[in-house]
Amino acid sequence: MQEFLRLASRLADEARVIVKQYYRQNLDVISKDDASPVTIADRGVESRLRYIIEKERPEDGVFGEEFGIKDSKNGLSWVIDPIDGTKSFIIGRPTFGTLIALCKDGVPILGVIDQPISGERWMGAEGLPTTFNGHPVKTRPCASVAEAVSGSTTPAMYSETGPKYQVFEDQGKAMIWGGDCYMYGLLACGWMDIIIEASLKPYDFAAVVPVVQGAGGLMTDWQGKALTLESSGEILACGDRSLHEAALKLIA
Amino acid sequence: MQEFLRLASRLADEARVIVKQYYRQNLDVISKDDASPVTIADRGVESRLRYIIEKERPEDGVFGEEFGIKDSKNGLSWVIDPIDGTKSFIIGRPTFGTLIALCKDGVPILGVIDQPISGERWMGAEGLPTTFNGHPVKTRPCASVAEAVSGSTTPAMYSETGPKYQVFEDQGKAMIWGGDCYMYGLLACGWMDIIIEASLKPYDFAAVVPVVQGAGGLMTDWQGKALTLESSGEILACGDRSLHEAALKLIA
Numbered sequence: 060m061q062e063f064l065r066l067a068s069r070l071a072d073e074a075r076v077i078v079k080q081y082y083r084q085n086l087d088v089i090s091k092d093d094a095s096p097v098t099i100a101d102r103g104v105e106s107r108l109r110y111i112i113e114k115e116r117p118e119d120g121v122f123g124e125e126f127g128i129k130d131s132k133n134g135l136s137w138v139i140d141p142i143d144g145t146k147s148f149i150i151g152r153p154t155f156g157t158l159i160a161l162c163k164d165g166v167p168i169l170g171v172i173d174q175p176i177s178g179e180r181w182m183g184a185e186g187l188p189t190t191f192n193g194h195p196v197k198t199r200p201c202a203s204v205a206e207a208v209s210g211s212t213t214p215a216m217y218s219e220t221g222p223k224y225q226v227f228e229d230q231g232k233a234m235i236w237g238g239d240c241y242m243y244g245l246l247a248c249g250w251m252d253i254i255i256e257a258s259l260k261p262y263d264f265a266a267v268v269p270v271v272q273g274a275g276g277l278m279t280d281w282q283g284k285a286l287t288l289e290s291s292g293e294i295l296a297c298g299d300r301s302l303h304e305a306a307l308k309l310i311a
Numbered sequence: 312m313q314e315f316l317r318l319a320s321r322l323a324d325e326a327r328v329i330v331k332q333y334y335r336q337n338l339d340v341i342s343k344d345d346a347s348p349v350t351i352a353d354r355g356v357e358s359r360l361r362y363i364i365e366k367e368r369p370e371d372g373v374f375g376e377e378f379g380i381k382d383s384k385n386g387l388s389w390v391i392d393p394i395d396g397t398k399s400f401i402i403g404r405p406t407f408g409t410l411i412a413l414c415k416d417g418v419p420i421l422g423v424i425d426q427p428i429s430g431e432r433w434m435g436a437e438g439l440p441t442t443f444n445g446h447p448v449k450t451r452p453c454a455s456v457a458e459a460v461s462g463s464t465t466p467a468m469y470s471e472t473g474p475k476y477q478v479f480e481d482q483g484k485a486m487i488w489g490g491d492c493y494m495y496g497l498l499a500c501g502w503m504d505i506i507i508e509a510s511l512k513p514y515d516f517a518a519v520v521p522v523v524q525g526a527g528g529l530m531t532d533w534q535g536k537a538l539t540l541e542s543s544g545e546i547l548a549c550g551d552r553s554l555h556e557a558a559l560k561l562i563a
Contacts, residue, residue, distance in 0.1 A: 146487045150460060150494070150503045152406065177405070177429070208401065228467065233401070234467065235399065236464070236466075236489040237406075237488040237490065238489070245402050245403050245404060
């Protein structure tokens with residue numbers, strides 16, 4: 060696992076360099092074709108990371124948004140989202156992040172959430188404590204939904220499921236929007252309690268699972284099932300594992 | 312005006328020192344009474360800023376959330392919100408800000424948006440170009456709502472007005488949540504186009520008006536009227552002044 064963590068860390072370092080070049084830049088200056096800065100940055104990072112993975116671990120699979128799937132020969136696959144939170148990226152708000160996961164047979168076993176601008180990095184791996192900039196972090200206890208500070212990215216996520224977040228807004232302490240992956244890092248640090256989201260893609264959540272769970276939290280789909288690359292993208296993460304069941308019932 | 316800007320800048324510096332002490336701190340450690348860290352920080356900043364204003368400009372009024380109104384003897388009043396975006400503050404997300412405005416007969420003529428953690432500061436004043444960390448900034452052109460990237464803080468703001476933001480979500484390019492005051496700074500820099508909000512208090516918007524307008528934008532209430540301390544708290548800010556009228560019509 061230490062070898063994988065070192066490689067994941069190196070991949071995040073490389074992504075940082077590229078992402079920073081496109082952050083808060085004038086679209087006209089850098090875009091010579093029809094692509095937006097975020098698309099150019101996305102592609103640049105993904106190809107660079109694919110190149111490194113191919114060189115270092117040719118048997119591993121790769122799954123990214125821009126360039127699709129390279130099959131794995133050993134059950135291990137890297138799942139990459141160069142810029143999770145593209146809307147935050149385009150307005151120059153440093154709550155987007157680079158997500159890098161390693162999955163074994165479709166189950167996330169290692170994850171990195173990296174914020175390139177603030178230089179904040181969360182790393183989680185099965186069997187190891189989650190770290191924030193190298194220091195171990197823990198989620199906080201939260202006995203009930205009434206005490207919980209919750210978060211989500213946008214109400215538009217729930218167009219197909221109905222506003223399942225509403226119960227946390229109504230019954231909880233606070234509901235905070237505009238989350239992106241950054242919010243899962245804040246949950247891992249024990250600064251918030253519940254994150255609910257819908258319509259996520261595997262590369263939006265794979266890296267987040269080991270970060271949340273390595274910090275003591277629990278993150279599943281809305282049926283309480285463990286998340287894999289096959290999951291539906293309806294997500295519930297709780298810092299306090301004992302809160303998770305109550306939260307699940309409220310959604311159902 | 313330069314004298315006012317110097318004082319506003321000093322006030323923001325002082326606020327930064329205090330706010331940073333309470334950011335991402337364990338509640339149990341710093342809270343010996345029933346107050347939350349954000350309330351303690353709020354009060355600490357407001358009393359410090361009131362003390363400095365009293366000493367430097369004893370005739371000026373002061374209006375803050377925690378300690379109410381000190382009447383002005385010369386028509387000038389400082390309007391202070393030590394932590395705008397308290398929910399972002401409590402989860403450790405650096406999109407909250409310290410807001411400091413100077414109003415003349417209730418009309419904002421100078422404003423500061425300060426983000427203490429990232430060290431980002433926007434300053435605006437009547438007749439002067441808005442600056443971001445000391446450099447002049449401008450809003451960007453945006454011809455139509457269809458091209459516009461919009462933002463707001465939370466759908467819960469619209470409980471009394473109905474979801475007036477919806478039209479920008481449906482017809483625009485993107486709608487981004489979790490704004491707080493930081494978003495107005497991003498608009499002033501030309502990275503987004505429209506901000507719509509409701510249920511704001513005077514100390515939530517007074518400082519923002521000179522920042523947006525000094526960068527070339529237009530910021531009014533939902534009737535298109537200039538904002539004063541008497542305004543209702545329903546806000547529309549557009550980076551492109553020519554977009555503002557179309558946006559107003561869509562709200563109405």
